[in-house]
Amino acid sequence: MTEKEKARRRREIVSGKQIWINENEEDEGEEKDVLSVLGESIKCPFCYMLLDRPVTMSCGHNFCLKCFKKWIGQGKDTCVKCRSQINRQMIDQPRINLVLVTAIRLVKESRKNVALRRPQTAYPQVNQEDRPDNPFIREGAAKKAGMANASSGRIFVTIPTDHFGPILAENDPERNQGVLVGESWTHRLNCRQWGVHWPHVAGIAGQAKYGAQSVVLSGGYEDDEDHGEWFLYTGSGGRDLSGNKRTNKDQSFTNSNEALRVSCKQGYPVRVVRSHKEKRSSYAPQDGLRYDGVYRIEKCWRKLGIQGYKVCRYLFVRCDNEPAPWTSDEHGDKPRPLPEIPELEEALGIFERAHTSSWDYDEEEGRWKWKKPPPPSQQRVIGASLKDGKRTKKTPRKSQETSVKGTLLKGFCCVLCKNILTLPMTTPCAHNFCKACLEEAFKGKAFIKERKCHNGRKLRSQKNFMKCPTCPLDISEFLQNPQVNRELEDAIGRLREEFYESDNNKEDANEEVIEEDEKPSNDNKL
Structure with a gap:
């Protein structure tokens, strides 16, 4: 590499436009890192394979939907790992945890060296x-409920x-x-x-x-x-x-x-x-x-x-x-x-x-x-209107270059605070929340509603309906003994450490290049 090429590369590193020569080798190493971090955390305890259509129990353990249904079909109603009672709602209608689905798909894509720097199109939301x-609703139209x-x-x-x-x-x-x-x-x-x-x-x-x-x-x-x-x-x-x-x-x-x-x-x-x-x-x-x-x-x-x-x-x-x-x-x-x-x-x-x-x-x-x-x-x-006989096309935005670990971390976000999950809890409806966010959402609410007649006589107490913050499902039974999803917490914690450690290493490397670039060269000596 000539002196001009070295100087050009230093400028690219300083400006944030660094071009990696051994990009494929780095991607392969990063893939192995991701698999080593998430490999055991996202395996089904029944089939010992990567979770397929993962469902999360109220105790925080994850299983394949097919394996879970087979277990329930045998008349079992306790978790195979901790023997805790499985929620009745989960038995009747198991929900797929889409956060884990996204993470597993990213891991599988990283195995085949798929470029994850492009925008993920698995679950686009039309805002x-x-x-x-x-x-x-037109002015003067009859008022009806909803969008009728x-x-x-x-x-x-x-x-x-x-x-x-x-x-x-x-x-x-x-x-x-x-x-x-x-x-x-x-x-x-x-x-x-x-x-x-x-x-x-x-x-x-x-x-x-x-x-x-x-x-x-x-x-x-x-x-x-x-x-x-x-x-x-x-x-x-x-x-x-x-x-x-x-x-x-x-x-x-x-x-x-x-x-x-x-x-x-x-x-x-x-x-x-x-x-x-x-x-x-x-x-x-x-x-x-x-x-x-x-x-x-x-x-x-x-x-x-x-x-x-x-x-x-x-x-x-x-x-x-x-x-x-x-x-x-x-x-x-x-x-x-x-x-x-x-x-x-x-x-x-x-x-x-x-x-x-x-x-x-x-x-x-x-x-x-x-x-x-x-x-x-x-x-x-x-369809859409045409201008000057031609269709107007919006050029897609260039995606920011993010690592596989960074992309995975962004997927593990709380539905309420939109930050990375801390002490994650997975409800029977497969929504993920931080423990503090979920407790704050139901702060001051009692599980049992005491009732009295107009003359002061006590009536039979009634169960209080507690709706999930993002869907109409009743999660009051889950909230009586909420459990942290330890497998998800372990994966996020280890992934966070790996991600920030790799970022710090890159920053240190950039600082060394900058310091080297600022040193006076021998050509300037008189």
Whole structure:
């Protein structure tokens, strides 16, 4: 290295634009550091593998969702590590800890030397404040609860309403990235603005002779079953319109139900949105709506429903190139065998696709793609406004260069104070809080509410409902004996030490270079 190159490199280090020569070697060393820090902390005590769909007990221990369900299925109701009693809410409806999912995915990406300096797109949140137009209620309109009488704001994507498959970057002039798996919205109208699901109320978007483009899982029918990568969906119709969610007549393959059957016949990809209203699913978001990628309908049939009427049923199987929000895998889906459905033995009119799918997996390219041309659109393109006949594109911001450890640390943040978790506690709804923040949120609240009659006579005491700070789930039972998540605390503590130690080493190296640069050279001597 010549003297000029040395001087240039010193200037780059001082200005913060240092270029590392052995960047790949440093990345490999950093990957080993991350695995050595988090390896034991994020392993399941049952299968001794990295946690897959991790669930956190009230005692603070973590397990794979599949292993946990197998343990509960054996009639066990105590933690396998500490033998403490498992919360009844966790047994009935285990929730996936998305913070651990993000951490495990980053570790897996670091194994394959994936550059983590770009913005993480696993769980992008569409902020309402950043949008130029939001759903609004017109002046003079009748006042109704919630968003029942709201109007949709500007559409941000340039696609027709009958667009099939994922929404790509070329259809997203606002951000130039498309709609990513894991994006979430507050209302159905926000979901409409990004073209993921167009109807305001209906759960199925489609046309009887053309096919269905998207569905929403919102817990409308008792027969629905959600298993993440596949689910059983109940068609529309047969409802009592008085609002009690009862079925009072048989469903048939007409209208939206026929649209789903057409998509099954042709093998079209169907966009799937999960809503927080689906309380029975472990894969539903805690609030709002979340885009979970595209699925393909493999079979459809009719059966006698729980309420005694015939309902249309559909088997959806995930087929997206992006990983699901609840899994720690860094790759998308691959073709998988169809699950066994016990109810098919008594099903009526089973329909299964007889020819190749329009949307299928390409073994050579290793991804899902259109094997046949997508159906031509029958609707006009609705989208962002054009200026001078050209789409305006926003250039993505350059991401700040952060280490793997720094990226992981940012993921371990408290929902309330937005700082890195200290003495982390994981509630049954899989939200993570600092111990001090959670205690402050419920300070002065009693678990039992004493009641008295108007004449002073004491009534039976009543349990006080304590809602989670971020979701409507009652966590009063958890708060009676809250436990710190020691595994998560240990991982954060060791990660913090490693991160700050590496930062200090870099600062010391920079100071040495600066001091060397400030020394007078021999050329200046007289």
